[in-house]
Amino acid sequence: MEKMPGWADAVLVPLISLLLAAILSAGVILAIGENPVTAFKLMVDGALMRSAGWGYTLYYTTNFIFTGLAVAVAFHARLFNIGGEGQAMLGGLGVALACLYIPWPHWSLALIGASLGGAVFGALWALVPAWLQAKRGSHIVITTIMFNYIAYSVLGYLLVNVLRPVGSMDPATPKFPETTHLPSFRDMFSTADTILFRGAPANVSFFLALIACVFVWLLIWRTRLGYEIRAFGHSETGANYAGISGVKITVIAMLISGALAGLMAVNTTQGEAERLILNSTEGAGFIGIAVALMGRNHPLGVFIAALLFGFLYQGGAELALWTTIPRELIVVIQALVILFTGALDNMVRMPLEKLFLALRRKEAS
Amino acid sequence: MEGQTETGRQATAAPSPEPAIELRGISKAFGPVQANKNISIRVMPGTIHGIIGENGAGKSTLMSILYGFYKADAGEIFISGRKTEIPDSLAAIRAGIGMVFQHFKLVQNFTVLENIILGAEDGALLKPSISKARKELRALANEYGLNVDPDAVVEELGVGMQQRVEILKALYRQAQILILDEPTGVLTPAEADQLFRILDRLRAEGKTIILITHKLREIMEITDTVSVMRRGEMTATVKTAETDPEHLAELMVGRKVLLQVEKAPARPGAQVLEIEGLSVTDDEGVERLKDISLSVRAGEVLGIAGVAGNGQSELLEVLGGMRAGRGKVRMNGQEIDLAIKYSDGKGRRARGIGHVPEDRQREGLIMDFTAWENMVFGYHDDAEYQSNRFLMDNAGIARIAQDKMDRFDVRPPNPRLLAKNFSGGNQQKIVVAREIERGPDLLLVGQPTRGVDIGAIEFIHKQIIGLRDAGKAVLLVSVELDEIMSLSDRIAVMFDGQIMGEGPADSANQIGLGCLMAGMGGADTQAMDGWRISEAAAPETPAQEG
Known part of the structure; x- marks a missing residue:
């Protein structure tokens, strides 16, 4: 028997968690002598009230959708992919190589090529931990974390010693050619009279992220592979009974997960920076864990959670800009949101379940 | 503790006419599902009382209420004639109720003794508790024929032995009333026989036993009285001697049940x-x-x-391609x-x-x-x-x-x-x-x-x-x-x-x-x-x- 209706589980629980996080954050802001209401207004103004704000929010959202989906897909196979960060870094390398060394005639083709590059590099970076887990039982949490550091070092080495243009002091690749530049929201939505999304980094890869959401939904709930991934995730012994190879599922799920994380680089590297820099991921790989957690590993949930975290990122940047609230406090607020929506999930869920049971009993009697 | 032991022992020495357990009008609902509806039973001391019913009939819920896992929505519990509140399992143990679960709750890498004192230690130091338990255990073993090596590690014991440890755990906590939930599900026929001999002995010593099972044969073999549950209700309580398996099965299911499989002679064909x-x-x-x-x-x-x-499991797994x-x-x-x-x-x-x-x-x-x-x-x-x-x-x-x-x-x-x-x-x-x-x-x-x-x-x-x-x-x-x-x-x-x-x-x-x-x-x-x-x-x- 269901303990509470599905909508309560999907909507009410995260909403209440969010509210609790907001209240606690307000307390923290009060404690350092700022007005939480003004702060919140500033965040909303900066992130949502102007098209440029939206341009930033959606840019971050795009990143979090990709990394969130990456974590979600792996999690359906009960694999905890902490390596989104490293996979996205390597994805950046793939994107950069595709943009730099292939003469694309048009950005649309460059987008396809760079996406392939990012996805393949991200997937290959996930392959090694997956293989170690499937064949040797090395715990994927440990190996993927370690692979983040390796990715950072590999990228650093390549940028400094191989890809850096002669004479540059910056550990970054040269600018990508003009034909690979993706249309930004400004290019796409501005009319002759009004300029929208001025200076904002959101670009066409946002739509790639939406396509990825649909793709993941189809994959997990409509295909045989998704069926097998979920079956293996729920019960390894069951998978063994049904003739589903755990080695195969582990490797494939991680390949898809790594590819999704790698795709994030299309947004940051090709779409925004238009060159590969050292720290282009900015921790988005880790935020993806929280996004997947909060989004219940469902693409729609991931999308909504990514939007929320996009808002927090952009709103937080605004706060740091206009108030004396230090940048670190924004991290505190984000951490509180993660804590309440992810780790303390049951704290909210249990009382709610009891409440619904009590309500139902009253109805019954 | 000591005082309680005394009263406990006295109660067994001279069985009073009061029922050891009496439930009056117990009801329990989970959401819209009524798991127990107005259930009343009386179990006399020194008897074995069987409770049978199909899965989901409410047997386990009823016993969980008695052991303090759930709180009844309505109804009263009387232990030896005294109204008793059982809000948690500690209270149940204090009231002299012991439970042997279908899935044993033993720490696999502890010895028998360590498992027995777990949760009933006398102080911060283990040594005094262990030596006391060792003495107590010897006494219990003699009294009821429950022989177990106290220093054996539980994971090395067979299932039957582990079950004995569970029973000893309950007895060590001065249980006068033992509830056994599907105890023979994991036992061989021989082990089940031994268990029944132990239960017989416990009954003779004045303990009260509630046996939850779905096996009619066991009910007929060992119980004095039997209650049948169906869909949350107690449909009948009868003396075992005055009933037969067919009748009990009918009471359980609510219709006539064929206990014997009817089949025509086999006509074997080619080797498959x-x-x-x-x-x-x-x-x-x-x-x-x-x-x-x-x-x-x-x-x-x-x-x-x-x-x-x-x-046998390995045989199936190999043939099924799992191994x-x-x-x-x-x-x-x-x-x-x-x-x-x-x-x-x-x-x-x-x-x-x-x-x-x-x-x-x-x-x-x-x-x-x-x-x-x-x-x-x-x-x-x-x-x-x-x-x-x-x-x-x-x-x-x-x-x-x-x-x-x-x-x-x-x-x-x-x-x-x-x-x-x-x-x-x-x-x-x-x-x-x-x-x-x-x-x-x-x-x-x-x-x-x-x-x-x-x-x-x-x-x-x-x-x-x-x-x-x-x-x-x-x-x-x-x-x-x-x-x-x-x-x-x-x-x-x-x-x-x-x-x-x-x-x-x-x-x-x-x-x-x-x-x-x-x-x-x-x-x-x-x-x-x-x-x-x-x-x-x-x-x-x-x-x-x-």
């Missing part, structure tokens, strides 16, 4: 499955199957009898490759082997999948379940599942419900429907009715016999000897990874099979006509335990 020299070594390097040879013909049921853990093995196995004359890397479940299904696995919750079903998803589990690659090259035909599968659920009487007949929300019997019906409806040439069946209620047992048995009568081969593994004897056409007995004997079911008898299950040959087995007894079976019958 031939096993020659099959061996299996597990991950730890232990040989679980030793050079086994068997065959199953079309239109017959071969039953594998044996105490759990003697290689690698060595030797020769031919299916319809074609050899099967036994050296698999991970799982060959799909390959085996393609060759016409259906498999109802021993553990439906961990293997046969994905508990977090819906019923319709489970209805194609293992067959999900088949062309008929796809709508195109990429996507599965979910709507079509749901329709097929609905149809199968209707025909196999799975309740509730809702294919969108998660598997974990069905009762054990209905879960098993989903597995059986899935495997039988494919019309496999060979059906592997492991423990088909474990944890399944009587109504569903009757149904599942009929389905198995139906498959046999349709000319298919069935390999049945069960630890329930009754089930093996009533369903099988031929029986093979396994012990320590070997076949101890094999022969027609007609000439088999409980005693002879019991000897073979313990690895013994001897006169009782020789008396079974047409049986081939293995040379590995020791010639002597086991010496009777004192």
Whole structure:
């Protein structure tokens, strides 16, 4: 028997968690002598009230959708992919190589090529931990974390010693050619009279992220592979009974997960920076864990959670800009949101379940 | 503590006419489900009271209320005539109630003594508690014939012994009332007999025992009175001597039940499955199957009898493609490759082997999948379940599942419900429907009715016999000897990874099979006509335990 209706589980629980996080954050802001209401207004103004704000929010959202989906897909196979960060870094390398060394005639083709590059590099970076887990039982949490550091070092080495243009002091690749530049929201939505999304980094890869959401939904709930991934995730012994190879599922799920994380680089590297820099991921790989957690590993949930975290990122940047609230406090607020929506999930869920049971009993009697 | 002991002992010395336990008007609802409706019983001290009922009838809920896991919505509990509140299990223990769960709650790597004092230590230092417990344990062992090595590590003990430790745990906590939840589910016939002797002894010493079971034979054998539960209600409480199994079964299910499987004589056809020299070594390097040879013909049921853990599971797993093995196995004359890397479940299904696995919750079903998803589990690659090259035909599968659920009487007949929300019997019906409806040439069946209620047992048995009568081969593994004897056409007995004997079911008898299950040959087995007894079976019958 269901303990509470599905909508309560999907909507009410995260909403209440969010509210609790907001209240606690307000307390923290009060404690350092700022007005939480003004702060919140500033965040909303900066992130949502102007098209440029939206341009930033959606840019971050795009990143979090990709990394969130990456974590979600792996999690359906009960694999905890902490390596989104490293996979996205390597994805950046793939994107950069595709943009730099292939003469694309048009950005649309460059987008396809760079996406392939990012996805393949991200997937290959996930392959090694997956293989170690499937064949040797090395715990994927440990190996993927370690692979983040390796990715950072590999990228650093390549940028400094191989890809850096002669004479540059910056550990970054040269600018990508003009034909690979993706249309930004400004290019796409501005009319002759009004300029929208001025200076904002959101670009066409946002739509790639939406396509990825649909793709993941189809994959997990409509295909045989998704069926097998979920079956293996729920019960390894069951998978063994049904003739589903755990080695195969582990490797494939991680390949898809790594590819999704790698795709994030299309947004940051090709779409925004238009060159590969050292720290282009900015921790988005880790935020993806929280996004997947909060989004219940469902693409729609991931999308909504990514939007929320996009808002927090952009709103937080605004706060740091206009108030004396230090940048670190924004991290505190984000951490509180993660804590309440992810780790303390049951704290909210249990009382709610009891409440619904009590309500139902009253109805019954 | 000391004072309580005194009063406890006095109570047993002179049984008062007050009932040891009296429940008055207990009701408990989970949401809209009324698990217990206005239940009243009286259990007199020094008796064994049986509670039977189908799965989901509310037995466990009632006992959980008595043991303080749940709080009743209404009703009162009286212990030895005194009204008692039991808000938690500590209060239950203080009231003299001990519970032996179906799944033991022992710390596997602790010794017997350590397990017994766990939660009942006298102070921060263990030594005094342990030496006190050791003394106490010796006294209990003498009093009730409960002999267990106090220094043995629990994981090294057999199931029967572990159960004794659970009973000792309760007695150590001065329990006057013992509740046993399906205690024989994991025991061999011999172990069950020993348990009943212990219960007999406890009863003679004045303890009150509540025995929850779904096995009518046990009720008839040991209880003084029996209560029958159906759909949350107590439908009858009768003296065991004044009733019979058929009547009890009817009270449980609410209709007449056939306890004996009706079947026509087998008409065996061609060899379907031939096993020659099959061996299996597990991950730890232990040989679980030793050079086994068997065959199953079309239109017959071969039953594998044996105490759990003697290689039957491994046999099913090898044949079902879940585990690698060595030797020769031919299916319809074609050899099967036994050296698999991970799982060959799909390959085996393609060759016409259906498999109802021993553990439906961990293997046969994905508990977090819906019923319709489970209805194609293992067959999900088949062309008929796809709508195109990429996507599965979910709507079509749901329709097929609905149809199968209707025909196999799975309740509730809702294919969108998660598997974990069905009762054990209905879960098993989903597995059986899935495997039988494919019309496999060979059906592997492991423990088909474990944890399944009587109504569903009757149904599942009929389905198995139906498959046999349709000319298919069935390999049945069960630890329930009754089930093996009533369903099988031929029986093979396994012990320590070997076949101890094999022969027609007609000439088999409980005693002879019991000897073979313990690895013994001897006169009782020789008396079974047409049986081939293995040379590995020791010639002597086991010496009777004192």
